[in-house]
Amino acid sequence: MSEQNQFVREVAEKKYEFGFTTDVQTEIIDKGLNEDVIRTISAKKGEPEWLLEFRLEAYRYWLTQEQPTWGHLTLPEIDYQAISYYADPTKKSADGEKKELDPELVKTFDKLGIPLEERLALSGMAVDAVMDSVSVKTTFKEKLAEKNIIFCSISEAVKEYPDLVRQYLGSVVPYRDNYFAALNSAVFSDGSFVYIPQGTRCPMELSTYFRINARNTGQFERTLIICDEGSYVSYLEGCTAPMRDENQLHAAIVEIVVMDNAEVKYSTVQNWYPGDENGKGGVLNLVTKRGHLRGVNSKLSWTQVETGSAITWKYPSCILQGDNSQAEFYSVAVTNNHQVADTGTKMIHIGKNTRSTIISKGISAGKSQNSYRGLVKVGTKADGARNYSSCDSLLLGSECGAHTFPYMDIHNNTATVEHEATTSKINEDQLFYCNQRGISTEEAVGLIVNGYAKDVINKLPMEFAVEAQKLLSVSLEGTVG
Amino acid sequence: MATPFWGSGGFMLEIKNLHATVNGKEILKGIDLTINDGEIHAVMGTNGAGKSTLSNVIVGNPAYEVTEGSITFNGKDLLAMKPEERAHEGIFMSFQTPIEIPGVSMTNFMRAAVNARRQAKGEEPLKSTDFLKIMREKRKLVEIDQKLMNRSVNEGFSGGEKKRNEIFQMAMLEPTFCILDETDSGLDVDALRIVAEGFNKLRTSETSAMVITHYQRLLDYIKPDIVHVLIDGKIVKTGGPDLALKIENEGFDWIKAELASI
Numbered sequence: 001m002s003e004q005n006q007f008v009r010e011v012a013e014k015k016y017e018f019g020f021t022t023d024v025q026t027e028i029i030d031k032g033l034n035e036d037v038i039r040t041i042s043a044k045k046g047e048p049e050w051l052l053e054f055r056l057e058a059y060r061y062w063l064t065q066e067q068p069t070w071g072h073l074t075l076p077e078i079d080y081q082a083i084s085y086y087a088d089p090t091k092k093s094a095d096g097e098k099k100e101l102d103p104e105l106v107k108t109f110d111k112l113g114i115p116l117e118e119r120l121a122l123s124g125m126a127v128d129a130v131m132d133s134v135s136v137k138t139t140f141k142e143k144l145a146e147k148n149i150i151f152c153s154i155s156e157a158v159k160e161y162p163d164l165v166r167q168y169l170g171s172v173v174p175y176r177d178n179y180f181a182a183l184n185s186a187v188f189s190d191g192s193f194v195y196i197p198q199g200t201r202c203p204m205e206l207s208t209y210f211r212i213n214a215r216n217t218g219q220f221e222r223t224l225i226i227c228d229e230g231s232y233v234s235y236l237e238g239c240t241a242p243m244r245d246e247n248q249l250h251a252a253i254v255e256i257v258v259m260d261n262a263e264v265k266y267s268t269v270q271n272w273y274p275g276d277e278n279g280k281g282g283v284l285n286l287v288t289k290r291g292h293l294r295g296v297n298s299k300l301s302w303t304q305v306e307t308g309s310a311i312t313w314k315y316p317s318c319i320l321q322g323d324n325s326q327a328e329f330y331s332v333a334v335t336n337n338h339q340v341a342d343t344g345t346k347m348i349h350i351g352k353n354t355r356s357t358i359i360s361k362g363i364s365a366g367k368s369q370n371s372y373r374g375l376v377k378v379g380t381k382a383d384g385a386r387n388y389s390s391c392d393s394l395l396l397g398s399e400c401g402a403h404t405f406p407y408m409d410i411h412n413n414t415a416t417v418e419h420e421a422t423t424s425k426i427n428e429d430q431l432f433y434c435n436q437r438g439i440s441t442e443e444a445v446g447l448i449v450n451g452y453a454k455d456v457i458n459k460l461p462m463e464f465a466v467e468a469q470k471l472l473s474v475s476l477e478g479t480v481g
Numbered sequence: 482m483a484t485p486f487w488g489s490g491g492f493m494l495e496i497k498n499l500h501a502t503v504n505g506k507e508i509l510k511g512i513d514l515t516i517n518d519g520e521i522h523a524v525m526g527t528n529g530a531g532k533s534t535l536s537n538v539i540v541g542n543p544a545y546e547v548t549e550g551s552i553t554f555n556g557k558d559l560l561a562m563k564p565e566e567r568a569h570e571g572i573f574m575s576f577q578t579p580i581e582i583p584g585v586s587m588t589n590f591m592r593a594a595v596n597a598r599r600q601a602k603g604e605e606p607l608k609s610t611d612f613l614k615i616m617r618e619k620r621k622l623v624e625i626d627q628k629l630m631n632r633s634v635n636e637g638f639s640g641g642e643k644k645r646n647e648i649f650q651m652a653m654l655e656p657t658f659c660i661l662d663e664t665d666s667g668l669d670v671d672a673l674r675i676v677a678e679g680f681n682k683l684r685t686s687e688t689s690a691m692v693i694t695h696y697q698r699l700l701d702y703i704k705p706d707i708v709h710v711l712i713d714g715k716i717v718k719t720g721g722p723d724l725a726l727k728i729e730n731e732g733f734d735w736i737k738a739e740l741a742s743i
Binding site: 433 | 540541542543544563564565568569573574576579580581582583584585586589590593594597598601633634650654
């Protein structure tokens with residue numbers, strides 16, 4: 001029916017509001033990848049020898065590996081020699097130390113809604129702002145230090161807290177984990193480091209905002225969060241990039257360690273540039289995120305709202321080692337136009353009475369493909385382990401696809417594992433019913449999509465829930481009506 | 482047919498020579514119909530005569546295409562308006578088959594609808610407490626269970642609950658012109674009575690309505706001023722309430738015979 005096509009077309013013509021570029025002097029190293037490049041990155045960051053060795057080992061391993069092909073997606077051929085692996089937009093003084101913040105950078109983050117001046121900041125949130133390969137600024141560091149909480153860029157942590165970094169870096173995601181993990185371990189640039197000491201409830205939300213700006217560069221985020229015994233932290237990451245015709249690469253690793261009775265909430269609102277309506281350009285978002293629930297009664301929840309990127313390849317996972325540990329994965333993935341998402345989680349139950357919950361909501365529009373891929377594994381010693389998985393797909397139009405790939409690998413008879421899946425479609429009848437009650441098509445789509453995603457959105461911290469709701473509507477509405 | 486005096490000059494709903502198609506097939510073949518302030522018109526007819534097409538065209542369902550003719554509402558060109566704009570003008574349709582919207586609670590749905598209409602009139606959105614108070618009042622008026630309000634729109638509602646929910650929405654939106662599109666279909670006698678009584682309670686002296694039905698039984702509760710017979714896309718006969726009674730007893734064949742003899 002022609003109205004259906006019209007609606008789908010209108011929905012597909014969405015706008016990306018963060019597509020601007022920042023004109024700032026950026027130090028970019030030559031394109032290409034080899035051991036010298038890795039030495040250069042390491043030297044620029046003033047790293048100790050052990051870290052350089054770590055990088056080189058990872059690089060040598062990476063050379064022996066091939067790009068994985070099991071995802072329900074076709075990765076464009078990535079020419080790793082055509083990418084620059086280090087771009088620094090901050091100004092340096094003669095002695096190489098960072099000086100004043102470039103006002104252009106401050107303006108950029110302002111425009112993104114991330115004020116870098118503490119007096120303007122959202123109350124109750126500290127921010128680490130990363131542009132390209134470098135952390136530009138971390139707010140509220142001093143205030144957090146009063147509670148002995150460490151929140152800084154990983155580069156700074158390497159210098160200031162080398163023992164902590166050395167102890168935990170690569171302990172959750174070893175460089176041999178996968179192709180992109182090896183690449184990241186070889187060339188990672190910046191990201192955040194969080195350490196919450198014993199018995200401390202972090203008094204504010206911690207967040208990292210990732211921005212890709214420079215052309216033909218890759219961003220290799222590395223984040224490490226350690227939540228010590230009886231502590232709590234809520235962490236949020238946001239991401240945007242300018243509109244560019246060529247693909248940009250973001251290959252990240254996030255590692256989280258959760259000790260006895262500790263709890264970490266990790267929320268992501270991912271809005272990388274998704275490419276244009278013909279599928280040209282966009283960020284390739286190839287991410288390994290994993291939490292290790294080491295301690296008894298430890299808790300970790302991943303909440304993600306994924307609306308951006310040309311390709312998303314991402315499975316925030318949990319290793320439930322501590323007895324009675326609890327893990328959650330809440331995900332909304334929206335794909336439009338030619339976007340492709342293959343995302344989900346792995347829940348690895350090792351300890352006794354461990355529990356995991358998976359709630360995944362896929363929303364597909366345009367000509368996009370949206371897959372949920374998940375593994376629930378219960379080890380022989382995980383007596384009384386429980387998992388509940390629910391995977392729903394919502395389709396807008398008839399040219400998009402939704403796919404579900406749930407894997408279960410159960411080695412303990414006392415485990416309880418449940419899986420539910422549904423697929424539904426927003427249809428013209430629903431929209432017209434809303435219209436007849438006075439609700440415009442644009443608002444109706446927002447209402448339906450947000451209603452569909454609310455179980456996940458409700459898990460986000462308040463301010464971000466509102467942002468995420470808007471983002472869902474913007475991602476899907478475009479010029480409808 | 483007596484036309485009551487209309488103060489501001491113009492009929493509430495005026496349909497002239499309306500032709501409409503569905504999927505390229507002509508269903509309405511020249512409808513002329515005028516409904517004045519406060520009048521209840523019944524439209525009866527055989528299956529496939531175009532009754533539902535007529536109601537859907539009035540509310541602007543995009544699945545139906547108007548090929549000729551005009552519809553004005555309080556003097557405004559209805560066909561130039563989007564469906565939601567027509568709703569804002571005060572037109573409401575009780576759907577023959579109410580639509581389910583998973584994930585959207587009745588409360589959120591109604592809030593969006595009420596506030597969209599207020600916005601169109603240049604009014605501020607209702608405060609949550611005020612909105613919930615109105616919900617409570619209207620819910621009592623049409624005797625609809627509170628538990629349905631927390632559920633998704635029409636999802637898991639029984640046939641009777643869905644129809645009652647339509648009347649509840651009508652109560653919330655306070656339309657001036659209502660279309661009841663086969664509201665009686667799928668209802669038992671008790672449910673029919675409750676729905677019809679709900680409608681009657683909501684009626685004011687200004688409310689006008691077009692009641693589409695196959696049967697007299699709904700018209701026992703909602704008494705029409707004027708009855709039209711629609712056959713093959715045209716209104717072939719118009720009369721008073723007795724016309725509906727005659728159709729109930731004798732069917733449509735005598736009308737078809739009359740037409741054939743002309």
